Amino acid sequence: MKIGVIGCGYVGLSTGVLWAVLGHDVVFLDEDERQIATLRQGEVPFYERGLQEVLARYRARTTYACGWSEWDADVDVAIIAVGTPAQPDGSPNLSYLQAAVQAVGDHWQAGRGTVVLLKSTLPPGTNALVHRWLQERLQFRGLSDQVTVVSNPEFLREGDALTDVFYPQRIIVGVQSRAGESLLRDLYRPLLTGPDTAPAVLQRPPGYTRPELFVTTPINAELIKYAANAFLAMKISFMNEFANLAERMGADILDIATGIGMDSRIGPQFLQAGVGWGGSCFGKDAAAILHTAEEQGVQLSLVQATVEANDRQRQIVLEKLHRHVPALQGAVIGVLGLSFKPGTEDVRDAPSQTIVRALRAAGAQVQAYDPMAMRTFAEANPDLAVAYTAQAADCFAGADAVLLLTEWPVFAELPWADLRAHMRGDLLLDGRNAWQGLSLSQHGYVYEGMGRGKIG
Template sequence: MKLTIVGTGYVGLVSGACFAELGHEVACVDKLANKIDQLNNGEVPIYEPGLQEMIARNREAGRLRFTTRLDEAVRDTDIVIIAVGTPPLPSGEANLGFIQEAAAEIGGCLSGYTVIVTKSTVPVGTNERVERWIRERTAVPFDVASVPEFLREGSAIRDTMNPDRIVIGTKSRHAAAVLEQLHRPLTEQIVHTDLYSAEMIKYASNAFLATKISFINEIANLCEKVGANVEAVAAGMGMDNRIGPAFLKAGIGYGGSCFPKDTDALVQIAGHAEYDFKLLKSVIEVNKLQRNGVRYKLRDSLGSLRGRTIGIWGLAFKPGTDDVREAPAHEIMQQLLEDGALLKAYDPVAQSNFQRSFRGGDDTGITWCSDRWSTVEGCDALCLLTEWEEFTEADLGQVERLMRGSVLVDGRNAYRLEDVERTQLQYYSVGRPVRNEKGPLQVQ
């Protein structure tokens, strides 16, 4: 098939590369000429393992191209996929400005029957509006469908090529058949439904996963009070087939471009439908409060943080990506600076993105380091905020030797307790039994 993908962010780039890998002819379109030039020069503007190689391979084979010309890309195409951003408005609602702009431009470019697919995460009812926006600009026949994405940054190619399921929402049997043909090589698990339900499946899925994360973090906080081990609790829970082990890892909370945005948007969708989504509001509140744990543990161990030097390992919202949107490190570092701490920070992939975004570029009080060991040297405490392998596999004995102090705050429960026990580090995790300076194993 001939595919046109509008938008070259995470979803657009990965989808374009993967569909080209399957043998389709793909044109990726973006208004940002600099980004298109970068892609045509073999540079990929996002960090995603394996993506640069896949793009290069399919460009060389002639199956994948990048352009700013939507009219040329849409001409004679079979499917147009809208994958533009839906950033949050101050209210938490999804901003549909890019969706509307894309739909209107697509409508002005159609030359024959085309299936228009919205892959962006959009509120319920948006695809009907997309249909209206396109129909206002063309008399050419077309159908609209919702095919939400469920990829995870850091494993986006694997998730795209091996999906748990494909959801196809449309009113058109023909469009449904075309999209099933497109996706059938990826999985037999294809769900056909209406537009409204397809849109809701995406939000409901992300909201449920966010709920699991906030729930286990609340359990971890309770474990710290009563002396239980959250990892043992999560393991015991996860063996129940009704619950499952995924997303039951305690830590400093979720971040990224999806969960925070989509949970806020779903609360707004519920509000417009005159429904008070109390559970999801609590999930969001718990996640925000969870970041405070790092600050409290540092205060408990060091007392006043004024003038103390704190090392920060990890700035991305999770390993495997350079995405720093809603990364817990933002809020945690702001809190520590407010407490008068001096920070030394390092991330192997996301550091430049984080520096540009942090407090509007005001990084007074932060030393940006070039490697993990220069970050640790001379610190009173070290905080692990992103569990990159170079941090989790680091020699804790070397950490202990380089630090001025002895406090290690593990915000991701990444270190094995037996490795910590071989040191004299004052170790704090999230809901796990650890040893501190008071002696025996206990919960911090």
């Protein structure tokens, strides 16, 4: 088949490269000239593990269109993976989606039967809206083609997007027609029944079993995506609230998480207490579904509480710091980790943004290191005066305290005794519970974790 992908962000590129690996011809379209120029040079304009190598290997099956004048309308499937940024009221901005749909309609080949596949995370009811937009555009052009619009939400983790593309746990297809369902089954058949097709750069997850392709209605598929992200965010916020209680009562949240995670109904994933969640999905999607619920006159109290608990957790980190360093004016604070999680350069809604901004507002000097996200953090916060260091050890120089905000592996083992001698203070505030407090105290540090009332 010939497949077009509209939007060259991490969802669009990660999804599109799957089809190239499976033998299809793929054309990627984006209106960002610099983005397309970078891709044509064989580079990816952001970090996603393994993506650049796989795109390079399958270059013969991929082309890049800079704007709609270069779009190849002779495609079997048009995948829309454009951004839907949050608006002030929490609702997603659908203007990029509408523009893409209208452009698809303007370049529609009569009788071609192109299927439009929605990968962008979209509020419930958007599939029907896209169908209407496209049908109206074709009617305006005097075309009588019946259009098929399929909702096929992505469930990708930044940093592990290719693993999730080639080894999905489930494939959700929201469709109203047999033709759309049949085409999606044909597309995904290699992942459902065939031999392992993943590139060598990826490792098959231990115990992996083939996914189920679950066919449902478009509005169900749209709600599945929002419900999944809201539930995962809620698990983290739930553990953070219990971490605060455990700490007050002298308990250790790590043991508590281990104990409840042994229950197969709960499982061990997303039970890691810390400074809170961030990134491009959880916060934006929670705001969007809360807005939808409000429009429908429905209360999503648990989702609202999830967001509030997450915001509060960032303030708790600052409160912990204040207890040890009461006067932040002129204090030197080292920050290890700026991305919202390891394995990515993404700082969108990262806890580091809230915390570093609060530290600077209080008059503290901030010296920060991240193995991948210092450039993106600086670009996202051009008004923040931060000293970006060449290595993690430099964050300790003259510091009154050092905060761990992202648990990069490089931070796991540091020359603790040597670094302690270079600090002015003695506090290590472990916002991810990644360090062992007992061993650190032996080197003269005061260790503060999250929810770790007793760690001995």
